Amino acid sequence: MSTPVHTSTRRPRGKRRIGAHAFLIILAFYFVIPIWWLLVAATKDTAGLFGSPAFWFSGDFAFVENIAGLFEHQGGIYWRWLGNSFLYAFTAGAGATIVAVLAGYGFAKFRFRGSGPLFTLILGSVMVPLTALVIPTFVLLSDYGIINTPWAVILPSLLNPFGVYLMRVYTQDAIPDEIMEASRIDGAGEVRTFFTVVLPMLRPAVVTVLLLSIVVTWNNFFLPLAVLTDPELLPVTVGLNRWTALSNAGAGGEQVWNLITSGAFISIVPLILSFLFLQRYWQGGLATGAVK
Amino acid sequence: MTTQATELDPETSRRLATSGSLLVRRRQRWGWLFVSPFLLIFALFLIIPLGYAFRMSLFTSTLAAGTEFTGLANYTRAFTDPLFLEGMLRVLAYGAVMIPTQLIIAIVAALVLDTLTSWASKVTRLLIFVPYAVPVVIGALMWSFLYSPRFGPGATIFDAFGLEAPNLLGPDTIFFSLVNIVTWQWAGYYMVVIYAALRSIDPSIYEAARIDGANGLQTALRIKIPMISSSMVMVVTFALIGTLQFFTEPVVMQSIAQGSIDAAYTPNMYAFSLAFSYSQFNYASAIAFSLGILVFIGSFLFLFLTRKQSGLK
Incomplete structure (x- = not known):
């Protein structure tokens, strides 16, 4: 930093920009390279996976064969898994969001007795270890005979305390009391006030909570691992893990490395795309959570 | 965390004091109503499982003696x-x-x-x-x-x-x-x-x-x-x-x-x-x-x- 004083207003700044951009490129490289690897690997057959450079395409493009393989292996069960993931993530995500929007509004705009301690309790529940919930949930669901059904994954996934927190914080800022008062004075009941006045103003937060809830269920591994044993019901995360364990342990016939890589690649595309297209929403939503 | 610091003028607060309690109670009921679906899920999939797990943790089951209460063992x-x-x-x-x-x-x-x-x-x-x-x-x-x-x-x-x-x-x-x-x-x-x-x-x-x-x-x-x-x-x-x-x-x-x-x-x-x-x-x-x-x-x-x-x- 021995730049003469009179040029110091310009040159260090330019240098710093270059340094900063170099830093960012390295960082971006680190975060993207595994995904790039997966994209490349999805186009290789098993021989190519072992025998060609890891970060570049091999001679023959086997992506189509891999897709065909996913349709053939174990009767195309991969697509069942993918469908299950969609089913679980969207039902649980939508349900959790509806519940969180209502609760967030209730906590933000109504002072009822006990609401403060109750909200603290809900926030504190984030600390409960998953095993402490999954083990008794497993036993209870077995008792009621809904173990090993889609409900065993969907119902417990409706619980999303963080969604309630985000909705509460957002509602507090986005909905002025005056608007609710005005609507009430106009003779609208609480239900109509909520649906016609409040809900439209909450749309960005609703999209955020919906997206985050879907992601949580889509990514869930612990719960389905515990409550599902029927291979037909597994979500794609548990299914692919099962294939990997078999391929690592098993003989040649069970080694389906090319199907694992192409299946994994296909399974991450929908979420990455929705994050890219909905970035306006989740960035705002996470900001809400961050600033409070 | 958040206090609603609304300064009320004397006129408004007097009005609130007379008609308030009923309104407040009705508002409270709506608050509970909006929160209740979440509370139901919270109870079903958090409180009850946790309570159940805690109960389970106080018992020990063995082939010989079956399940018996063992406290904090x-x-x-x-x-x-x-x-x-x-x-x-x-x-x-x-x-x-x-x-x-x-x-x-x-x-x-x-x-x-x-x-x-x-x-x-x-x-x-x-x-x-x-x-x-x-x-x-x-x-x-x-x-x-x-x-x-x-x-x-x-x-x-x-x-x-x-x-x-x-x-x-x-x-x-x-x-x-x-x-x-x-x-x-x-x-x-x-x-x-x-x-x-x-x-x-x-x-x-x-x-x-x-x-x-x-x-x-x-x-x-x-x-x-x-x-x-x-x-x-x-x-x-x-x-x-x-x-x-x-x-x-x-x-x-x-x-x-x-x-x-x-x-x-x-x-x-x-x-x-x-x-x-x-x-x-x-x-x-x-x-x-x-x-x-x-x-x-x-x-x-x-x-x-x-x-x-x-x-x-």
């Missing part, structure tokens, strides 16, 4: 069980390495991104966040392929120099291999949270600092970081809770790093295998509860020690 057993204690120490060690690593990457990246407005910085911000959209299972699978001496690029690179590639999946190296996976998966999320907090700072403060002669680094260290300390506390709390519950990544790596990760590698894995491989639901519940108690103490201590930074009481 399972807890004494847990806190003297070397497998549980070693797992606990292991996740603490993971926390000690992983949380600072993630936090530093997230803060530096957020600070750098905050000073730039180029399209490249916007693209980078998205790219750093992308791993968050990848399921943890898939993230761990990808990295285990990359670590693998059979497929991984590591082997190719070291081969070219005639060296033997280090085994990234061995008992000594698995620790850092796992730290890397978790950092890769979560640092972007933390970065977005911290970046959002940085964006919410009023830029006129920077102007004042610049006039006072502060350079970029000083502004970052003395102004920006103190002003985002509450988001940093939030990030570390999440990271702490997550690390103590370490589960998915080591489970996925188990089949690939054969012999490096045992069934009691982390307390959550231990409880899981006790319950689902050995059907010891009572003792597994005690382990899960003991972990929960330690998570609670840990987060509470952390929030207490940082109460000044976080602005919480």
Whole structure:
């Protein structure tokens, strides 16, 4: 930093920009390279996976064969898994969001007795270890005979305390009391006030909570691992893990490395795309959570 | 947290006092109504299972005697069980390495991104966040392929120099291999949270600092970081809770790093295998509860020690 004083207003700044951009490129490289690897690997057959450079395409493009393989292996069960993931993530995500929007509004705009301690309790529940919930949930669901059904994954996934927190914080800022008062004075009941006045103003937060809830269920591994044993019901995360364990342990016939890589690649595309297209929403939503 | 500081003029408060109680009661009822669907789910899938698990943890079932009430015996057993204690120490060690690593990457990246407005910085911000959209299972699978001496690029690179590639999946190296996976998966999320907090700072403060002669680094260290300390506390709390519950990544790596990760590698894995491989639901519940108690103490201590930074009481 021995730049003469009179040029110091310009040159260090330019240098710093270059340094900063170099830093960012390295960082971006680190975060993207595994995904790039997966994209490349999805186009290789098993021989190519072992025998060609890891970060570049091999001679023959086997992506189509891999897709065909996913349709053939174990009767195309991969697509069942993918469908299950969609089913679980969207039902649980939508349900959790509806519940969180209502609760967030209730906590933000109504002072009822006990609401403060109750909200603290809900926030504190984030600390409960998953095993402490999954083990008794497993036993209870077995008792009621809904173990090993889609409900065993969907119902417990409706619980999303963080969604309630985000909705509460957002509602507090986005909905002025005056608007609710005005609507009430106009003779609208609480239900109509909520649906016609409040809900439209909450749309960005609703999209955020919906997206985050879907992601949580889509990514869930612990719960389905515990409550599902029927291979037909597994979500794609548990299914692919099962294939990997078999391929690592098993003989040649069970080694389906090319199907694992192409299946994994296909399974991450929908979420990455929705994050890219909905970035306006989740960035705002996470900001809400961050600033409070 | 939030006080509705509405100053009422005498006229309004008099009106509220006369007609208030009925209105207030009606409002209260609506509050409960809006919150009730969540409370139902909260009770069904959190309170009841937790209560049930606690009850289970107080019993012991043996083939000879059936199920009998044994009080806190399972807890004494847990806190003297070397497998549980070693797992606990292991996740603490993971926390000690992983949380600072993630936090530093997230803060530096957020600070750098905050000073730039180029399209490249916007693209980078998205790219750093992308791993968050990848399921943890898939993230761990990808990295285990990359670590693998059979497929991984590591082997190719070291081969070219005639060296033997280090085994990234061995008992000594698995620790850092796992730290890397978790950092890769979560640092972007933390970065977005911290970046959002940085964006919410009023830029006129920077102007004042610049006039006072502060350079970029000083502004970052003395102004920006103190002003985002509450988001940093939030990030570390999440990271702490997550690390103590370490589960998915080591489970996925188990089949690939054969012999490096045992069934009691982390307390959550231990409880899981006790319950689902050995059907010891009572003792597994005690382990899960003991972990929960330690998570609670840990987060509470952390929030207490940082109460000044976080602005919480």
